[in-house]
Amino acid sequence: MHTTTADTHHAGAHEAHHDEGGFLKKYVFSSDHKVIGIQYGLTALVFLFFGFCLIMAMRWQIAYPNTPIPLVGGLLNGLFGDLATKGIMSPDLYNMFGAMHGTIMVFLAIVPLAFGAFGNLIVPLQIGAPDMAFPRINMVSYQCYAAGGVVMLVSFLIPGGAAQAGWTSYSPLASTIPGDGQTFWLVGMVLLITSSLLGAVNFIATIIQLRAPGMTWMRMPFFVWAQFVTGFLLLLAFPPLEAAGLMQLADKVLHTSFFLPTGLAVGGNLANISGGGSPLLWQHLFWFLGHPEVYVLILPAMGIVSEIVANNTRKPLWGYKSLVYSSLGIGFISFIVWAHHMYLTGMGTKISTFFQTTTMIISIPSVIILTCLFISLWGGSIRFNTPMLFALAFLPMFGIGGLTGLPLGFNYSDIHLHDTYYVIAHFHYVVAPGTIFGLLAGVYYWYPKVTGRFMSETLGKIHFWLSLICMNLIFMPMFLQGMAGMLRRMSDGGAMYSVAKVGAIGGLSAAIIKLNEFVSHAAWMLALAQLPFIINFFWSISNGRKVTSDNPWDATTLEWQTPTPPPHGNFTKTPEVVRGPYDYSLPGAPKDFVPQNQTT
Amino acid sequence: MSDHSAHDIAKSVKKYWFVFFALIIGTVITVGAYFIELPSVALTVAVALFIATIKGFLVAGYFMHLIDERKMIYGIMASTAFFVVGLMVLTIWAMNDLPPTTMFK
Amino acid sequence: MEIPYVVHPRRDTGLYNAKVGIWLFLASEVMLFGALFSSYILLRVGAEAGEWPTHLLNVPIGTVNTLVLISSSVTVVLGWAALKVGNFAKYRACQTITVLCACAFVGIKSYEYNDKFHHYQVITKDGKVFDGHLVSRDKEAVVLHGHQIDASKGKALGVREASRHGDHGKEIEIKADDIKKIDNYGPAHNTYMSIYFTLTGLHGLHVVAGALVIAYILWPGAGMYKTDPERYINRVEVSGLFWHFVDLVWIFLFPVLYLL
Ligand code: HEM
Ligand SMILES: [Cu+2]
Numbered sequence: 001m002h003t004t005t006a007d008t009h010h011a012g013a014h015e016a017h018h019d020e021g022g023f024l025k026k027y028v029f030s031s032d033h034k035v036i037g038i039q040y041g042l043t044a045l046v047f048l049f050f051g052f053c054l055i056m057a058m059r060w061q062i063a064y065p066n067t068p069i070p071l072v073g074g075l076l077n078g079l080f081g082d083l084a085t086k087g088i089m090s091p092d093l094y095n096m097f098g099a100m101h102g103t104i105m106v107f108l109a110i111v112p113l114a115f116g117a118f119g120n121l122i123v124p125l126q127i128g129a130p131d132m133a134f135p136r137i138n139m140v141s142y143q144c145y146a147a148g149g150v151v152m153l154v155s156f157l158i159p160g161g162a163a164q165a166g167w168t169s170y171s172p173l174a175s176t177i178p179g180d181g182q183t184f185w186l187v188g189m190v191l192l193i194t195s196s197l198l199g200a201v202n203f204i205a206t207i208i209q210l211r212a213p214g215m216t217w218m219r220m221p222f223f224v225w226a227q228f229v230t231g232f233l234l235l236l237a238f239p240p241l242e243a244a245g246l247m248q249l250a251d252k253v254l255h256t257s258f259f260l261p262t263g264l265a266v267g268g269n270l271a272n273i274s275g276g277g278s279p280l281l282w283q284h285l286f287w288f289l290g291h292p293e294v295y296v297l298i299l300p301a302m303g304i305v306s307e308i309v310a311n312n313t314r315k316p317l318w319g320y321k322s323l324v325y326s327s328l329g330i331g332f333i334s335f336i337v338w339a340h341h342m343y344l345t346g347m348g349t350k351i352s353t354f355f356q357t358t359t360m361i362i363s364i365p366s367v368i369i370l371t372c373l374f375i376s377l378w379g380g381s382i383r384f385n386t387p388m389l390f391a392l393a394f395l396p397m398f399g400i401g402g403l404t405g406l407p408l409g410f411n412y413s414d415i416h417l418h419d420t421y422y423v424i425a426h427f428h429y430v431v432a433p434g435t436i437f438g439l440l441a442g443v444y445y446w447y448p449k450v451t452g453r454f455m456s457e458t459l460g461k462i463h464f465w466l467s468l469i470c471m472n473l474i475f476m477p478m479f480l481q482g483m484a485g486m487l488r489r490m491s492d493g494g495a496m497y498s499v500a501k502v503g504a505i506g507g508l509s510a511a512i513i514k515l516n517e518f519v520s521h522a523a524w525m526l527a528l529a530q531l532p533f534i535i536n537f538f539w540s541i542s543n544g545r546k547v548t549s550d551n552p553w554d555a556t557t558l559e560w561q562t563p564t565p566p567p568h569g570n571f572t573k574t575p576e577v578v579r580g581p582y583d584y585s586l587p588g589a590p591k592d593f594v595p596q597n598q599t600t
Numbered sequence: 601m602s603d604h605s606a607h608d609i610a611k612s613v614k615k616y617w618f619v620f621f622a623l624i625i626g627t628v629i630t631v632g633a634y635f636i637e638l639p640s641v642a643l644t645v646a647v648a649l650f651i652a653t654i655k656g657f658l659v660a661g662y663f664m665h666l667i668d669e670r671k672m673i674y675g676i677m678a679s680t681a682f683f684v685v686g687l688m689v690l691t692i693w694a695m696n697d698l699p700p701t702t703m704f705k
Numbered sequence: 706m707e708i709p710y711v712v713h714p715r716r717d718t719g720l721y722n723a724k725v726g727i728w729l730f731l732a733s734e735v736m737l738f739g740a741l742f743s744s745y746i747l748l749r750v751g752a753e754a755g756e757w758p759t760h761l762l763n764v765p766i767g768t769v770n771t772l773v774l775i776s777s778s779v780t781v782v783l784g785w786a787a788l789k790v791g792n793f794a795k796y797r798a799c800q801t802i803t804v805l806c807a808c809a810f811v812g813i814k815s816y817e818y819n820d821k822f823h824h825y826q827v828i829t830k831d832g833k834v835f836d837g838h839l840v841s842r843d844k845e846a847v848v849l850h851g852h853q854i855d856a857s858k859g860k861a862l863g864v865r866e867a868s869r870h871g872d873h874g875k876e877i878e879i880k881a882d883d884i885k886k887i888d889n890y891g892p893a894h895n896t897y898m899s900i901y902f903t904l905t906g907l908h909g910l911h912v913v914a915g916a917l918v919i920a921y922i923l924w925p926g927a928g929m930y931k932t933d934p935e936r937y938i939n940r941v942e943v944s945g946l947f948w949h950f951v952d953l954v955w956i957f958l959f960p961v962l963y964l965l
Contacts, residue, residue: 130706133722197733205725208672208718209710236683239733240740247744247903254892256899258744262753276896278751284691285740335683339694348697351690569706606790613786620779623956624772631768634964648960655956663782663949670719673728680732684739691743695751 031135032568036142037120038450043146044113048436051104054097056527061089062493063520083161094491095164096181100152102167103185106293107192108149110431113439114300115196115234116145119203119227122446125559125566126221128212128575128597133205141198148191155184166489168290171259171282175251176266186249193242200235203227212558212597214577218324219596221557221581222317225324226303229331230296237292237335244285251277258282280345287338295334297431298398299327301438302369305391308445309373311555312388313380314592316582319372326365326372333362343411344418352411359409366402370395386460390441393468394434401429404479419489422482425475433471440467440533448552452564453544459536466529473522477515484512554593556583561595619662626655712936727943731950738954741904745961748896755859758897759965761890763817767963770813771955777806778952781919781945788938793930796941800923803948807916814909821890821898825849826860827879828886836864837874839889847879847887861895901962908958911951918944 027035057076060069066088069076073087083093120138124131132138155162160179163169174182207228211220220228247258255273259282262275310317317323339347339355347355373395382388404426407413417423440463447455486494486508493516499507551560562571575597583594594600630651638644661667666677714721749757784799827835827847837851851874854863867874888894892902922940929937 130708133708134726135708137726197730201726201729201733204729205722208725209715209720209722210708232679235729235733236680236736239737240687243737243740243744246907247899250892250899250903254899254902256892256903257896258748258899274893274895276748276752276756277899278695278747280695281691281744281747284694285744288687288691288740332679336686336690339690342694346699347694348699351694351697354690354693571706574706609786609789613783616779616782616786620775623775623778627768627771627775627959630960630964631764634764645965648964652957652960656953659778659949659953659956663778663952664946672718672720672725676728676732677735680735684735687736687739688743688746692746692750695747 029139031131031139033120033124033132033135033138034450034566036138037117037122039142040112040116040120040145041118043149044109044117047104047149048109048113051101051109052527054101054104056523057089058094058097058101059520059523061094061491063517065492065495079157080161089491091491092161092164095166095489096156096162098489099163099166099169099185100156103152103163103189105431106167106297107189108145108152110297110435110439111196111293112145114435115203115227115230115296116142116199118223118300118304118439118442118446119199119230121450122559123203123224123227124206124210125449125562125570126224126557127207127210127215128558128571128577129206129210130569130571132202133209134202137198138202141195141202144191144195144198148188148195151184151188151191155181155188158184168286169248169282170286171248171251171279172261172264172266175248175259176264176271183249183252186245186252189245190242190249193238193245196234196238197242200231200238203231204235207231212575212577215558215596216577218321219577219580221303222306222320222323222327223300223303225327226299226306229327230299232331233292233296233299233334237289237296240285241289244282248282280342283342283345284339287341288335290341291338292334294427294430295330297435299330301394301435302327302373302398304438304442304445305394306373307555307557308387308391308441309376310582310584311445311553312383312385312391313377314383314584315376315380316580316584317372318375318378319368320580320582322368323372326368329365330362330369333358333365337362340409340414343414347411356410360406363402363406363409370399370402385444386455386457386464387441387445389461389464390437390444393464394437394441397429397433397437397471401426401431401434404429416485417482419487420482421478421486421488424488425478425482428475428478432475433468437467437471443537445553446559447540447544448547448564449559450565451541451544453540453542453546454552455536455540455544459532463529463532463536466532467526470522470526470529474519474526477519481508481512481515484508486512551595554591556593556595557581558596561597615662619658622658623655626651712933712939721939723939723943724946727946731946734950734954738904738907741900741907742957742961745900745904748900752896753859755862756895758861758864758895760865761861761897762901762963763820764963766813766817767959770810771959773806773810773813774952774955777803777810778949780806781948785938785941785945788941797923800919800941804916804920804923807912807919810912811909811916814905818902824890826864826888826890826894827884829879829883830885831883832856834860834863835877835879836860836867837877840876845881847881847884849877849879850874851877853877861897904958904962908951908954911954915944915948915951919948 030036030039057069057072060067068087069084069089073084076084076089076093077087080093083090083096089097120132123129152162158180161181163174163181163185164177165174165182169182169185207220207224247256250256251258251260257273257275257277259279260271260273260275260277261279264271264273264275306317306323337355337358339351340359343352343355377392404422408417408423408426444455444460447453481494485506486497490496494508494513495501497506497508498513499509501507547564550562550564553560558575558577559566561575577596578599579594579596581596583589583596585592586594586600589600630648633644633647638647666673708722709715710720710722712721714724718725780799780802784796784803787793787795787799823839825837825839825847827849829835834854834856835849835851836854837849840848840850842848852867852872854860854867856863890898892899922937922944926940927937929940
């Protein structure tokens with residue numbers, strides 16, 4: 001159904017709903033939240049793929065140091081010249097790819113997908129709103145994101161290449177590496193941060209203001225709560241990084257010394273700077289964002305998984321209120337745990353105790369959420385479709401990631417584990433088989449809403465099982481490597497510290513180093529495992545099984561109570577919400593689900 | 601706020617002028633204290649920041665109408681205040697609580 | 706469906722959308738400036754003894770600028786109040802003053818910046834330190850109008866001591882060959898100047914942005930007052946909130962950078 005355009009022609013507020021206009025207006029400069037959500041989604045998926053490509057090249061260098069990379073070696077040589085002579089990845093190129101892998105995955109792939117894409121697409125629908133509160137700001141937010149992405153991509157091709165100091169960009173290293181890569185990184189980050197801030201303002205305002213009549217706070221689907229908390233994390237944690245970014249930019253461009261200490265030597269010579277700055281200041285400001293950021297990565301995925309679990313167990317979520325309060329708790333506490341990333345910077349015992357305590361406290365709400373979701377499965381007659389499989393796998397994978405965080409949260413065990421592959425394994429378990437599985441579940445689940453067709457179940461299941469196996473084959477060995485003392489960010493995969501080089505005491509055994517090859521092969525297999533998904537994604541747009549109703553999963557939440565795809569303005573008439581979000585298998589109801597806007 | 605009647609507005613305008621003069625007086629006192637050079641640095645800092653805080657409250661409270669704003673706004677601003685204080689206090693604490701033998705700051 | 710609460714407040718929250726939006730935005734601004742103030746404190750506490758300049762900036766000028774900004778804040782709120790009771794002419798007069806104040810503020814600030822870029826410090830090879838305004842500079846020599854300072858307890862303290870008693874110094878000529886280091890009081894001079902330029906620069910950008918928005922609403926965007934007056938008044942209120950925040954930041958910046 002299309003709103004007749006005649007009645008939407010008064011003053012400025014309503015531009016959002018103009019439906020006519022050419023291709024550009026409709027798909028590129030649209031202010032409709034659904035179109036923007038799709039823009040975010042497609043762009044982020046492309047970046048996800050690109051970030052993965054970077055790591056696949058790096059994995060060759062780790063497994064087979066200083067040998068030409070097959071297939072793409074020539075291409076790299078052509079693009080980067082000296083940095084990849086004869087197709088061999090130089091340490092500089094390794095650092096560049098590593099830094100950009102982290103940056104792209106976190107800021108250009110996962111957050112835009114979890115927050116930008118799913119948030120935009122689903123939140124207004126789930127709360128019964130016609131659009132976001134500020135549609136034009138929403139559009140600008142996407143454009144800032146796209147611009148930030150372009151800056152990051154262009155930085156690969158400038159002389160000297162992209163940033164090389166890791167996604168954490170610690171000063172003084174970051175500000176003293178020659179070349180403009182870091183400058184581009186900072187400019188790109190300022191754009192991305194601006195985009196996130198505009199998005200966060202928009203999301204929070206939308207959730208506060210545009211809930212449909214009857215949609216009280218405690219009737220909101222948990223996904224909306226998750227996005228609400230995520231919005232606050234972005235809104236309040238990003239500005240300090242923006243401040244830090246501006247200061248590092250000044251260090252780089254105006255030669256100030258915010259993060260550069262007195263007596264700093266670069267390449268053996270005293271640097272020509274005033275000094276007096278503090279490297280730790282950067283770390284504090286970075287991790288003040290950094291830790292909330294990890295919950296920005298995980299909360300939306302938890303939200304998606306909760307929706308899918310409720311829908312496919314056909315019963316209400318167990319402990320909806322606990323879920324809500326836990327996510328609020330996570331939101332609050334995540335602002336005061338950041339220095340657990342800095343135990344090894346030489347911290348006093350008092351402050352270290354404080355941060356250890358808060359870190360342990362924050363794991364409690366995470367465990368509550370996980371427990372609620374597990375208990376929700378109990379006694380359900382579970383439908384094992386593809387979205388549900390991904391959602392189910394999310395639970396133990398996130399569990400592994402979260403539990404392995406605890407040893408990192410105590411400084412005495414972190415002394416051994418810090419900056420090793422153990423940390424890499426820890427956070428990848430949370431983000432890769434955790435968040436990414438959650439996001440993939442969301443793609444399979446909401447695909448019919450956007451396109452009117454299902455994705456193929458067969459391909460979906462192949463995709464799921466292969467991905468699950470490969471993910472574990474990749475990240476499980478990293479725990480071993482890390483505990484054996486293998487450090488992260490080494491371009492030769494630790495060969496320099498092998499028993500052969502440094503002797504048996506303190507050296508990495510051959511078996512541990514050999515695992516590198518195993519992991520790399522698993523990583524490339526993971527890439528192959530994504531082929532069914534990519535094919536499925538495009539093939540199903542025009543060939544997938546058509547949905548027979550607007551509510552193909554028999555779901556209760558409002559996004560399914562509108563036409564498919566939803567028209568401009570989303571709902572044909574304002575929905576009146578009369579019940580909580582998960583009224584499945586209500587005794588006495590005619591069907592096993594009662595939508596939020598229906599009296600039985 | 602759309603619930604302002606003309607009468608309320610006239611009353612508010614008086615308040616605005618009052619705040620305006622209070623701000624000017626605050627500024628004059630701060631600068632005056634600077635020029636007469638108070639006996640201790642700590643006192644100078646205390647006076648300057650104390651007056652600045654009062655001025656801040658006046659602007660936020662009356663010009664920005666925080667004094668009778670909605671609960672929602674209070675909630676947002678209170679949590680922001682909590683986090684900004686956390687950021688300041690914890691970083692400063694962390695920078696001061698160093699192991700006794702450390703070389704670096 | 707149309708987007709609700711664009712103009713009128715929602716019943717349960719008592720707010721219209723833009724007001725929620727601007728307060729959220731201001732919350733993020735609080736975090737932004739909060740982080741910079743924290744950095745200020747850390748840099749200051751971490752500075753070596755005698756190296757953190759105090760009393761370096763021109764306080765009378767800063768005071769004038771403070772008064773300018775306070776005045777602009779009151780005109781914003783008076784303009785809004787006038788508009789509330791339907792007095793468009795008075796609103797326009799008030800906001801015109803606001804925009805003029807903004808221009809004055811930026812003008813004065815640029816003058817101060819310019820002054821700092823002409824203020825130089827020279828360290829000679831034999832360890833003498835000179836400080837003053839640049840008179841001339843060529844291949845052979847540099848001429849400063851200022852003092853030689855006693856840097857034994859720190860350069861910044863030396864500068865303060867030298868200028869303490871209203872002594873404006875004299876012209877000093879330093880041979881180019883003797884110079885080890887020469888730089889102006891730009892952002893790279895020391896961490897104080899860095900944070901000074903960053904804080905005031907960012908604040909200045911806010912002033913410019915705020916003034917542009919207010920001016921836009923005041924002149925090109927004024928047509929809305931006829932078509933949708935309530936929404937127009939909301940816009941004025943929201944832009945005013947932003948402006949007060951900019952004023953509020955300055956209320957803290959002024960003592961912190963000029964007086965302490
Ligand atoms: C649930 C309890 C968790 C605890 C106690 C915890 C604890 C920690 C600690 C202490 C570190 C620092 C390790 C080091 O550098 O030595 C760390 C690193 C990290 N964690 Fe967690 N974490 C938890 C959950 C999560 C979640 C949910 C995510 C993301 C979705 C996450 C993502 C990360 C990332 C990305 C890093 C590495 C950052 C880097 O150094 O590059 N963590 N974690
Ligand atoms: Cu953390």
